[in-house]
Amino acid sequence: MEKLITPCYILNKHLLDENITSMKNALNEHFSNWIIGYSFKTNSLLYVIDYMKHQNCYAEVVSHQEYELAKHIGYKNIIYNGPMKSQETFVEALNNNAIVNIETHREIEWLKNITKNVAIGLRINFDLEKYCPNESACGTEGGRFGFCFENGVLEQVIAEIKTMPNVTIKGIHLHVSTKTRSLNIYKAIANVAKQVIEKYNLDIDYVDVGGGFFGGMPEKPSFNEYFQTIKTILGDNYTIIVEPGASLIASPFDYLASVIDVKDTTYNRFVVLDGSRNDLDPQFKKSSYLYELHTKNADTICTQVVAGYTCMEHDRLMTLKNNVALQLNDRVLFKKVGSYTMCLAPNFIKYAPLVYLYEENEYRIIKKQWGINEYIAGAKKYE
Ligand SMILES: Cc1ncc(COP(=O)(O)O)c(C=O)c1O
Secondary structure (H helix, E strand, C coil): CCCCCCCEEEEEHHHHHHHHHHHHHHHHHHCCCEEEEEEHHHCCCHHHHHHHHHCCCEEEEEEHHHHHHHHHCCCCCEEEEEEECCHHHHHHHHHCCCEEEECCHHHHHHHHCCCCCEEEEEEEECCHHHHCCCCECCHHHCCCCCEECCCCHHHHHHHHHHCCCCEEEEEEECCCCECCCCHHHHHHHHHHHHHHHHHCCCCCCEEEEECCCCCCCCCCCCHHHHHHHHHHHHCCCCEEEECCCHHHHCCCEEEEEEEEEEEECCCCEEEEECCCHHHHCCCCCCCCCCEEEECCCCCEEEEEEEECCCCCCCCEEEEEEEEECCCCCCEEEECCCCCCCCCCCCCCCCCCCEEEEEECCEEEEEECCCCHHHHHCCCCCCC
């Protein structure tokens, strides 16, 4: 690890294998029919999405460009979600028997122009906060995806689709964003799925419970517990679709950065890294990190603020208390950082870092550091 060029992400292949295998084993244990749709948005590094294809995962995509990307790298099976479909790719996906979950009124209009027999799924918006107080990401503001169950919009949509002789509703989709990733969430999802199926007498093949699980974290709920919770309510009557992102890809990725400066000011000691919070917490929401300090120094210091290289004051990662005093060229390894990091990181003053694969005690580069050429690709000069 001493020889690695920093800053860099490191993908541990063994941990990735472990995560996908344990998810498959847990699904097999509980369901006769299941599909894993890997959530491209969570981390769409080429190596990762190609790996998931070789694991027989479907591509779970949420924009026409993600859809094109999945096709480009050879996915035959695609789950097409989200409000950002283009009409062209929407029609193409339906004609090619992709799993298409609709959630906007314009998709209903697009369906009216299709004459071929097609099957769709419906994304359901429901009041998660009611079932799991303080656990939903949006609280009483409510989630914004899908057709609302409680206010009757879902009912109207189902009625409208039932008037289309060539369109069949073959599934429902219930992904939600949460603060907790708890088992309770999946209890609520399964209960709402059951209510919707029964209330509207739906004859469907699949229930897509979305992503949002923990994975690769022994102290958190296991895949077995999640799927047991769902099965207790829904039985083994449907193809269960899961759309994991973070649970598969967060824990196998680390990020390594080197200390490029140590300085004392009136208020603080600052330890400046060649990495940035932009690469680790691009939404600036995290309050703590899992990390290892790689230093030969044994002296301790009561306070040091670990900061990123950017020229933004708020690019500060953490304050270390009573810890070993970091020195120039020491390294900090941030652990389990593969989800919603590299896909959201801005190209602010320094471009995407390189990525190593760690496999069988060796490191190899699976993505080069972006340079000026990648940054200006396709752009026009003034002259
Ligand atoms: C529709 C859908 N499916 C799956 C996921 C993946 O969620 P996670 O990465 O938390 O597993 C998301 C994330 O936002 C999503 O919006």
